Amino acid sequence: MTETSETGGTTGESRTNDEVWIVGATGRIGRGVTARLAARGLKVMPVGRSRERMLAAGAAAGLPGDAKVVVADSAERIADEIVRKRPRVVVNTMGAFAATAPVIARACLPGGGHYVDQANDVVAVDRLLALHDEAVRAGSTLVTGAGFGVLATEAVVAKLCEGRPTPHRVRVDAVASVAVEAGALGAALAASLVDVLTTGGRRYENGRLMTSRLGADPQQLTFPDGESAKSAGVSSGELVAAHAVSGAPFVTATSALVPAAPLIRALLPLFGRLLSVPALRRLAVDRLGRVPVKAAPRPRKHSWGHAVVEWRDGTRREGWLRADDGMDFTAEVTATVTELLARGVGRPGAWTPAAALGADLATAAGGTFVLD
Ligand SMILES: NC(=O)c1ccc[n+]([C@@H]2O[C@H](COP(=O)([O-])OP(=O)(O)OC[C@H]3O[C@@H](n4cnc5c(N)ncnc54)[C@H](OP(=O)(O)O)[C@@H]3O)[C@@H](O)[C@H]2O)c1
Known part of the structure; x- marks a missing residue:
């Protein structure tokens, strides 16, 4: 070439x-x-x-x-x-x-x-x-x-809302299952992980994007195949897409990337504030990007995008998108x-x-x- x-x-x-x-x-x-x-x-x-x-x-x-x-x-x-x-x-x-x-x-x-x-x-x-x-x-x-993020949750919301009036409330949950390749974690992924911490949480309330606590609203999800995982509140493109595709005034998003353990969740805002300092952010991305990782199979057979959609009249619909490896x-x-x-x-x-x-x-x- x-x-x-x-x-x-x-x-x-x-x-x-x-x-x-x-x-x-x-x-x-x-x-x-x-x-x-x-x-x-x-x-x-x-x-x-x-x-x-x-x-x-x-x-x-x-x-x-x-x-x-x-x-x-x-x-x-x-x-x-x-x-x-x-x-x-x-x-x-x-x-x-x-x-x-x-x-x-x-x-x-x-x-x-x-x-x-x-x-x-x-x-x-x-x-x-x-x-x-x-x-x-x-x-x-x-x-x-x-x-996987954004499409795995956006597509489920779109399907659940098809041909129906605007819902009142939507929650999306993203649980990717990914095989780890041996080598360094990589700067691009490291930057994405640090950004999750520095941005903190977001949710839509009355149609407005509001700041909320990263790790809020922890979920214990049981998937249609019987496996399970935890997820917690995150600010993500999935949140923006779920709001846009549904038009719902109240929207939240969780991800399995956010630790759901109570002690770590309590420390997330502090990590976020520290990593917002530009020099610390650069250092963290650089160090994290170089972290050597061992090859490992994906932790669960499937990756899952999930949505729960609720209407004012009490109607509630739930759906999943099943994929294999998230990457x-x-x-x-x-x-x-x-x-x-x-x-x-x-x-x-x-x-x-x-x-x-x-x-x-x-x-x-x-x-x-x-x-x-
Ligand atoms: N939405 C989703 O579901 C989803 C899923 C997976 C990944 N992602 C995101 O997609 C991105 C890529 O992920 P990845 O795992 O493929 O990352 P990766 O393995 O680290 O690859 C990043 C690529 O970008 C290149 N690059 C970095 N800085 C550059 C620069 N200044 N100029 C030119 N090229 C540069 C790297 O080239 P070198 O060889 O020179 O380093 C490498 O080829 C990440 O941001 C990740 O968070 C999103």
């Missing part, structure tokens, strides 16, 4: 070429997405800061020997390359989405190019959705939260969304995944609904 030098030809109205760029193709999600899209015959180009690592990852993902790569080491430099070369779809897996997503997504707009990421925090998802009007004018589709499901969701956008399916605008492409995207990506 060689470093790219020239832009490809333009096609149709969109003034983009036929390339799909994968920012972070050496990472866990990036590798999975690259392999899936290469297998589906798309023209995939890895984008990242190490040419050698991208060449190795591209070869392992099955890219052809003459496939090109784009070398760039920051969201701003990647944006410059996008503006120059006009890929049809850019997949952003580099993390730190609150900062990187608006920069990279905006660079896709002038040519009518499309954008996909896996953000699942309120700030990042809000910032991307704020580009909606610009995306409509440009004819671009921007999709954020293209992973594999995320790579599959991103690959499915990307392929659809590359083939011209998708409304212009900035969206969460089910809002962009419908709740059945979750089954197209390998999930199964279990609805009451």
Whole structure:
């Protein structure tokens, strides 16, 4: 593979070429997405800061020997390359989405190019959705939260609300089950975990996004397959999507990523305040990202997205989305969304995944609904 030098030809109205760029193709999600899209015959180009690592990852993902790569080491430099070369779809897996997503997504707009990421925090998802009007004018589709989080819960809420009046109250719970790969935890995941602590909790009350305690509302969930897990309140893109898709004035979200043990939950606000100090945050992300982790199988057979929807008349509906490994499901969701956008399916605008492409995207990506 060689470093790219020239832009490809333009096609149709969109003034983009036929390339799909994968920012972070050496990472866990990036590798999975690259392999899936290469297998589906798309023209995939890895984008990242190490040419050698991208060449190795591209070869392992099955890219052809003459496939090109784009070398760039920051969201701003990647944006410059996008503006120059006009890929049809850019997949952003580099993390730190609150900062990187608006920069990279905006660079896709002038040519009518499309954008996909896996953000699942309120700030990042809000910032991307704020580009909606610009995306409509440009004819671009921007999709954020293209992973287990947001789609696994958003799709269940959408299904439960289909053809019904606006509900009064919604709760979503996300319990991913993920096999651990041997190696360092990685800076992107470390930054996401630290962001959960520094952002604290959020909930919708009377239609307004309010601060709440991280770890509030602990749940003991029993899944349809008989396994169980604990989860607790979190501020997440899932919360934003559940509110948008249902229109309910009262919405809460929990995640199994938030410790449910009472002592740790009591300490979460203190950790959050400490990690809000920029120097401590940088140190924590750096140290956590380097933590060596041992390979381990996923703790439960399935990952589960769950929603409970209540109406003012007392009607209550509950549903689940069952997926296998949460990381594999995320790579599959991103690959499915990307392929659809590359083939011209998708409304212009900035969206969460089910809002962009419908709740059945979750089954197209390998999930199964279990609805009451
Ligand atoms: N929504 C969901 O359900 C979901 C699920 C899984 C993951 N995620 C999120 O998705 C993101 C990716 O996860 P992951 O596990 O794949 O992370 P990862 O393995 O750490 O991969 C991150 C990738 O980004 C690249 N990168 C980092 N900084 C860069 C920079 N400045 N310039 C260019 N490239 C850069 C890395 O390249 P190098 O090789 O140079 O380090 C690597 O290829 C994380 O934010 C994670 O939290 C979301």
